Amino acid sequence: MSLVVQMQDAGLAAQDPLLSYTVTTTPSPLKASPENPQAPEETGEIVISVSRQSGTPADLQSIRLQVPAGTMSVDLATDLAKITPRITLTGWTARLESAAKEFVFTPTASHTPIGPDTGFTIQLSDIPVSRKVGTAPITLTESSRIGNADFQDRTTAFNIGKFPADFYLRNFLCEPSIIDNGGDVKLTWERSANATYDLLYPGVERDVTNRTSLEIEGIKSDTTFYLRATTGDPTNPVTRILSAQVSVLKPDLDIGNLTVNGTITANGTVTANGPVQANDTVTIAADKTLDVAEIHVSEIYAKSGEKVTFNDKVHFGHTSGEVTLDHRGFPEQVITAGHTIELRTALDDGTARSLNGASGNSWGDRNATWVQTNGGPSGGIIIHHPPLPPSTEQPPNSE
Numbered sequence: 001m002s003l004v005v006q007m008q009d010a011g012l013a014a015q016d017p018l019l020s021y022t023v024t025t026t027p028s029p030l031k032a033s034p035e036n037p038q039a040p041e042e043t044g045e046i047v048i049s050v051s052r053q054s055g056t057p058a059d060l061q062s063i064r065l066q067v068p069a070g071t072m073s074v075d076l077a078t079d080l081a082k083i084t085p086r087i088t089l090t091g092w093t094a095r096l097e098s099a100a101k102e103f104v105f106t107p108t109a110s111h112t113p114i115g116p117d118t119g120f121t122i123q124l125s126d127i128p129v130s131r132k133v134g135t136a137p138i139t140l141t142e143s144s145r146i147g148n149a150d151f152q153d154r155t156t157a158f159n160i161g162k163f164p165a166d167f168y169l170r171n172f173l174c175e176p177s178i179i180d181n182g183g184d185v186k187l188t189w190e191r192s193a194n195a196t197y198d199l200l201y202p203g204v205e206r207d208v209t210n211r212t213s214l215e216i217e218g219i220k221s222d223t224t225f226y227l228r229a230t231t232g233d234p235t236n237p238v239t240r241i242l243s244a245q246v247s248v249l250k251p252d253l254d255i256g257n258l259t260v261n262g263t264i265t266a267n268g269t270v271t272a273n274g275p276v277q278a279n280d281t282v283t284i285a286a287d288k289t290l291d292v293a294e295i296h297v298s299e300i301y302a303k304s305g306e307k308v309t310f311n312d313k314v315h316f317g318h319t320s321g322e323v324t325l326d327h328r329g330f331p332e333q334v335i336t337a338g339h340t341i342e343l344r345t346a347l348d349d350g351t352a353r354s355l356n357g358a359s360g361n362s363w364g365d366r367n368a369t370w371v372q373t374n375g376g377p378s379g380g381i382i383i384h385h386p387p388l389p390p391s392t393e394q395p396p397n398s399e
Helices: none
Strands: 002-004 006-008 020-026 043-051 058-066 084-087 092-097 102-107 112-114 120-128 134-145 152-163 169-175 178-180 183-191 196-201 204-207 213-219 223-231 238-249
Touching (some): 020 152, 134 238, 152 238, 169 238, 183 223, 183 238
Antiparallel strands (some): 002 020, 020 043, 058 134, 084 120, 092 102, 169 183, 183 213, 196 204, 196 223
16 A cells, blocks of 8 residues: 655644545555556555544534546546545545535534544545556545634645556665664665666765665664655656665764753763853863863862862953962962963052062062062962961072
8 A cells, every 4th residue: 555645735723624634545556547548447546544633523514525537647537437435434425526526525414523533534446547647636625623613624635646557666675774883784675667766865865766776884873765766757757755764773863952851971072062051060080181272260279189280371351359379278389480470460469569570579478478470580470388487588599
């Protein structure tokens, strides 16, 4: 049997059908009758399965099914009078309105409620299939409502293909069907020679008209492959599509938004091409390094016995607050001698004097932390803890 895709009219939600439809054909696909008018016609069958997806019942007043008939490629049948229509709803009947080329299905009562447990089928049997290869559109119109609203016509359409008698496309397989990340698969299929064939999968559309197999390498995520056959008049071609799938163990993922309510563990590199926002504490293992080109933080310090090392410049931007360099529990100097901090404004050394980076030495109470600007024996800024022994001499030349 052939599955036909429902082609619902675009429009307002209020105009959408209240029922859902699935169309199948026998044979699969339908075969066009021979072009020779003296040859017997091919016959086929269409079955439309109908259901109500919502839990709220919908009242159904009628269904009209318009079927094109004639000698053109867009016609499904040669003669609608030869078709036998049926519907499985109790108390409903079917009739043909020849002038409108419609089959009309109506209940004995004014309407029938259709709930999620009231599925039914519409069947068109003994269809004398048109002699022209091509695609025939059939249009289904339901008259329906919810509650006490007025009944409204709601339309959907299906495209039914009629293929050459000797056309076939079958046994489209993907082997293996489960692979490791980066694995390979082999696609195989059976097909007739009277059509063009294309293989489609994400990012790829490939002509495989002259092939019946193809190997695909390096698959990293779950993939659906589509094999499309096209034949008939280019102005109204007929298309048949088969699909095959492969599942990938531990696949690569390309997704939109992702919300995880548990723990995420990455056993490899994590790369962010945009901002990273952490709304809670970020912890780096004690023996690991955070290596960044630039970092903007409100506060940074090391725990007792650990250190923060800057291998290049430290820039303090404009701030109305304080910039504090303290020991944070270190028994030794915090900033290594010989490195310079550039002062863009005055620095108070704690002795009512301000240093602006000019040459010269300055230090405060010998029993407290002392600061030295460039020009001293070591250069840069040195901060000591605990305090140095009392002395009236200048700081030593080296530490």
